[in-house]
Amino acid sequence: MHLTEEEFRKERAVVQEERRLRTEDKPQSLTYEQFSAAAYRASPYRNPVIGWMSDLEALELADLQDWYRRWYSPNNAVLVVAGDVDSKEVLRLVRRYFGPLESEPIPAPKPRQEPEQMGANRILVKVPARQPYLLIGFKTPVLNGAERDWEPYALEMLEAILAGGDSGRLPSNLVRGAKIAASADADYSAYTRLPGMLVLDAVPTPDNGMAALEHALLAEIEKLKTELVSEDELARVRAQVVASKIFERDSVHYQALQIGLLDPICLLVRTMTTTVGPASDLAVHNISSMLENRGLDSRWAYYLAASPGAPDQRVFAGAWFVGLMIIGLVGMNLVIPRFFCRVLCPLGAFLGWLSRFAWWRIDRDLTK
Numbered sequence: 001m002h003l004t005e006e007e008f009r010k011e012r013a014v015v016q017e018e019r020r021l022r023t024e025d026k027p028q029s030l031t032y033e034q035f036s037a038a039a040y041r042a043s044p045y046r047n048p049v050i051g052w053m054s055d056l057e058a059l060e061l062a063d064l065q066d067w068y069r070r071w072y073s074p075n076n077a078v079l080v081v082a083g084d085v086d087s088k089e090v091l092r093l094v095r096r097y098f099g100p101l102e103s104e105p106i107p108a109p110k111p112r113q114e115p116e117q118m119g120a121n122r123i124l125v126k127v128p129a130r131q132p133y134l135l136i137g138f139k140t141p142v143l144n145g146a147e148r149d150w151e152p153y154a155l156e157m158l159e160a161i162l163a164g165g166d167s168g169r170l171p172s173n174l175v176r177g178a179k180i181a182a183s184a185d186a187d188y189s190a191y192t193r194l195p196g197m198l199v200l201d202a203v204p205t206p207d208n209g210m211a212a213l214e215h216a217l218l219a220e221i222e223k224l225k226t227e228l229v230s231e232d233e234l235a236r237v238r239a240q241v242v243a244s245k246i247f248e249r250d251s252v253h254y255q256a257l258q259i260g261l262l263d264p265i266c267l268l269v270r271t272m273t274t275t276v277g278p279a280s281d282l283a284v285h286n287i288s289s290m291l292e293n294r295g296l297d298s299r300w301a302y303y304l305a306a307s308p309g310a311p312d313q314r315v316f317a318g319a320w321f322v323g324l325m326i327i328g329l330v331g332m333n334l335v336i337p338r339f340f341c342r343v344l345c346p347l348g349a350f351l352g353w354l355s356r357f358a359w360w361r362i363d364r365d366l367t368k
Helices: 003-023 027-039 053-058 060-071 085-097 153-162 169-177 210-226 231-248 251-267 266-274 276-281 283-295 310-333 338-366
Strands: 121-125 131-140 181-187 198-203 300-304
Touching: 003 027, 003 053, 003 266, 027 131, 053 198, 060 338, 121 283, 121 310, 153 169, 153 198, 153 210, 153 231, 169 198, 181 210, 198 210, 198 276, 231 251
Parallel strands: 121 300
Antiparallel strands: 131 198, 131 300, 181 198
């Protein structure tokens, strides 16, 4: 692959702008990035896929060339072809285009085992935001390396019980019921290379604070530990999970994607043939047993908190500047006499400076 310095610099600028757009300018994305960086101590999941801005700024063309040479080789690739194709013709094309490529020695990945967590940890992220945002994460096993084969499936069921559509417990009890949360969700994936987390995230309603929201979320977890899920609820959730697994296979594209993702971590045959079975066989006691054994008490809680009304002050200050400058320009060019222009234009400039000063004060207070 031929890489030039000019193309590299252009593409690096594109990636930097993408990071600003998708992460740094989005309070919830920025908080989740900080959340992951603090939650994981040894796992590479603590680093964002796109990289930190300092990584991008320090990136050189030689780094790309070395990465491409080391990892982009045929013995480190999985080629998936799905659909109504001629397998002999596909193999002929594969040998033609990939056969001449030389292999590269691929170093075995070093173990990245997370150290045992000794207790709850918290981080407070202060950035300008319209709403506070809460994240709670619990360290969990995945199919690749779980001590109990059924446990990741129980976690999938737990995710569905908590946030499986509008009938999930979080939207039912916290959003529509107690009206503590404006939104509440849960997320877990059993199909990663390394252990991950069950993550709960929520936004409080204007009348409720972060402490009440955290208490309500943890109360839902405690309820699952002390009270068995009813057979009716489990049957409904089980049907949702099993149906979702079956419907996924209706898409040829998704089947190919799953093969490409699961084959490198040695989960392809196991998950493609048995995913539906364990989920359909799980009983009530499996979920309670998993929660008892896991504990889910060494928790990670993370907040995004903005000063009340801070975003509105910023908008207000900017609106003053823009509005008065427009009045000044219209008056200077159209209908307002020159005398008023001489008053409005300096006034607009002064208030524009004042708005920038107010904006700076707000940013300073939010980042203390």
